[in-house]
Amino acid sequence: EAGVTQFPSHSVIEKGQTVTLRCDPISGHDNLYWYRRVMGKEIKFLLHFVKESKQDESGMPNNRFLAERTGGTYSTLKVQPAELEDSGVYFCASSQRRLHEQYFGPGTRLTVT
Amino acid sequence: AQTVTQSQPEMSVQEAETVTLSCTYDTSESDYYLFWYKQPPSRQMILVIRQEAYKQQNATENRFSVNFQKAAKSFSLKISDSQLGDAAMYFCAYRSADTSYGKLTFGQGTILTVHP
Numbered sequence: 480e481a482g483v484t485q486f487p488s489h490s491v492i493e494k495g496q497t498v499t500l501r502c503d504p505i506s507g508h509d510n511l512y513w514y515r516r517v518m519g520k521e522i523k524f525l526l527h528f529v530k531e532s533k534q535d536e537s538g539m540p541n542n543r544f545l546a547e548r549t550g551g552t553y554s555t556l557k558v559q560p561a562e563l564e565d566s567g568v569y570f571c572a573s574s575q576r577r578l579h580e581q582y583f584g585p586g587t588r589l590t591v592t
Numbered sequence: 593a594q595t596v597t598q599s600q601p602e603m604s605v606q607e608a609e610t611v612t613l614s615c616t617y618d619t620s621e622s623d624y625y626l627f628w629y630k631q632p633p634s635r636q637m638i639l640v641i642r643q644e645a646y647k648q649q650n651a652t653e654n655r656f657s658v659n660f661q662k663a664a665k666s667f668s669l670k671i672s673d674s675q676l677g678d679a680a681m682y683f684c685a686y687r688s689a690d691t692s693y694g695k696l697t698f699g700q701g702t703i704l705t706v707h708p
Contacts, residue, residue, distance in 0.1 A: 483636075514696070514698075521596070521701070522696075524697070534694075535695060570637070577694040578689070578691060580639055580642070581639075581696065
């Protein structure tokens with residue numbers, strides 16, 4: 480069984496540009512989560528999808544971030560326009576049910592210069 | 593809001609020895625779950641061990657065990673017979689048992705170095 484995959488593994492962009500991160504959850508996992516770790520700080524929750532619906536987006540920092548989950552399968556997280564403070568590692572996780580174990584992807588390291 | 597604190601940014605241990613990583617948390621909820629996750633260098637984060645707050649018995653998984661003190665809101669991880677492969681960043685995490693929420697709240701992480 481394939482694990483959670485994320486693309487790209489690393490992205491370097493300039494301030495003001497747009498970047499789209501992609502997450503492919505484990506097949507059959509209805510729950511998909513995005514988290515972010517800014518350098519040296521704790522991993523913070525961004526949002527939670529149940530199938531294609533946003534269940535909880537309380538962690539989204541501002542309206543420059545847009546998350547989608549088309550057809551309840553893969554998810555994208557777009558940052559537009561990117562700011563320096565958006566740099567960090569973006570993790571995706573999925574679980575079959577809400578209280579089941581979350582399986583994490585390898586993360587996307589975003590660097591905004 | 594819940595918070596999780598890991599007060600040890602770095603720890604080290606000799607191979608075959610025992611090490612304990614500390615974690616404290618703050619919550620007003622009575623039912624919740626606590627986790628330890630491990631992230632080896634350049635690899636994916638994986639679940640090490642899980643504790644349900646309603647269970648008094650401390651969870652164990654092979655060489656990994658926890659000391660869960662609910663009244664003190666403390667949740668430490670003990671690694672026995674440390675191996676080189678245990679070297680990683682360890683994260684303590686909290687999740688509400690409320691089925692409305694699935695998000696994890698993490699601590700800052702502890703880097704564990706294992707010396708041969």
